[in-house]
Amino acid sequence: MNRLFRTEGIVLKSMRLNEADKIVTIFSYDYGKIKGIARGVRKTRSQFGSSMENLTIIKVLLYKGKNINTISQSEIISSFFPQTKDIFRYGLAIQCAEIVDKLSVEEDPNRGAYLLFKKFLLLLKDEQNPTLLVESFKWKLISLLGYEPELKRCIYCNNLLNNNSHYFFDIAKGGISCIRCLGKKGYYQIKITNYHLKLIQRILDADLEKIHNKEIDQSILHELEKITDTYLAFHLEIENQSRNFLNRIKLL
Template identity: 30%
Template structure:
């Protein structure tokens, strides 16, 4: 019987039958996998804590006929503070949806897992505006998944300029003044917003959450990153709409 020992983060849980669950885990060893957790919904089950969304655990799994089954789980971190606030909780759930969308089976991505754990920790800590935390996560996830926007050279003429007034989502990066006509849907971008994207893309984990932006830049950054994510992942995230709705009340 094939066995797998791996660290992993629970992205999603779905109730099955009377007391079982199917969980989606982003694992260190094999990327995204689906695991059946027998009896995990029974109150006294030893699987209760380790099969909830955001649980980061040491898992031991064994391969059944068609899918992985949970054999043992030891919780490392639950990010419990995320559950104290509906807004923060929704932001965390959106992160899990984003990771589930870009995550692939049999394709481990350690950078992506580390980034996600670090971002969840920052989100749970509450030091930084959750909106900014999400934008940082979005640009970084896209970049780690092969969709790095071009922010140094014009995507059309290839020239490096001091000032790029436009960002084209379909072209995947900045446009100079001379080339802005090639995409009528190109969005105006402030130098501060462009600098912020560049900073996010080029920073390592430690420096990633060490900055603040003006409300104007955060607003533009949000519009741009959500459009970028939606376009390249070809998906509308319902949780994101919910977060926006909640956000206006905050």
């Protein structure tokens, strides 16, 4: 990385540093997650200040310092909240930004995940009925970041799953257990209907812009949310634990 470097990115979050400055976390196309100090943004209502708002897609120029980068210029490509003015969709997007933040590692680029998040934010602005879009984003992100579960075969006996009414999703092992193998080795399993299993497979295969939920029942979407969030919560917790563990090792 040069001392001065330029990239495109999305503001994930920011933290007040002092009266005038913020530390901003950016998910960038070229460098993955990066952090930088934005000076003077808390004082003036400038273009630079607006570009540092959460979920803004920006072109940014940073200067690599000894301990932390300084954000020296930034230009808005697209801002989220000022355009939607919808607190509900803003909340959903913030939740998704938190997942991106927690599952990504600093300076470890994942261009696929960046483009997915950018596309998701642009689609979410116009989606009036966003539940399926949000769940689809989460599954695609899970897949791009390397946590995609095995959904076609039983993870214990390796037999193809052929249209039983339901199965069990082994959250810890990251795959589906057929009914015969249930409880044999797994310890963290939740029931999943064949319909939901197929729905997740369809989501993973389809382009994000083709996904709309005009026909899907609310109760089905609600169940999908539960499955997705249980799976994500488990992996976010594991990530946290292993990172804390690694940080502790670094201190020894």
